[in-house]
Amino acid sequence: MAAYAVAHMRQVTMGPQIVECLQRIDATLEPFGGRFLVHGGDMDVAENEWPGHLIVIEFPDRGNAWGWYDSSAYREILALRTDNSHADVIIADGVQHPHKATDVLE
Template sequence: MSAYAIGNLRPTSPLHEDVFVYMEKIQSTLDPFGGRFLVHNATLEVREGAWREALVVIGFPGIEEAREWYDSPAYQELVPLRADHIPGDIVLVEGVPLGYDAGKTAAAFREAQAQAQ
């Protein structure tokens, strides 16, 4: 099942030189774990709420690969180049399996809620 590293970043302007170095080197840390950028420096079209941050989404074959990438010495060496200059939040999350049905999940939540009352 696919997994994702999601960054909710708040870049400052102008960007620090370290951020450019981070961007130039990050792909080489992703390659051994099958990681690839799915969203990076994209224009966001906010439909609800307020979103002022930059969104980054990196896809991986699975959650283990995402964890191994984040914890790898190669990536950990780069983290300060970004984190020292761009505050934000980073999460790793598993995707849903092929054929996922939100209606079935709603039914399970409804049943669990009814049993809890």
């Protein structure tokens, strides 16, 4: 089942380190089958507040998501992001299809 690395980027200080992170991150995703589904962009806030940006990266499964996050290639650039931003980051499983909302009750 697909898994997702999701980041709520609450604050980002754009500068040379963030630019370098953006230039290098795609190469870290490739060996793990990762691809961006959402990477910032315009959002309409339907309820409450949403300060910042949303990033969603899809992986074939949780093992590949954690493999990427723990990889030496990503670890080499991680501080470029963390030293220049404030974010909440999670890795979450997707759902098996077909899926209904009531499936979580089982």
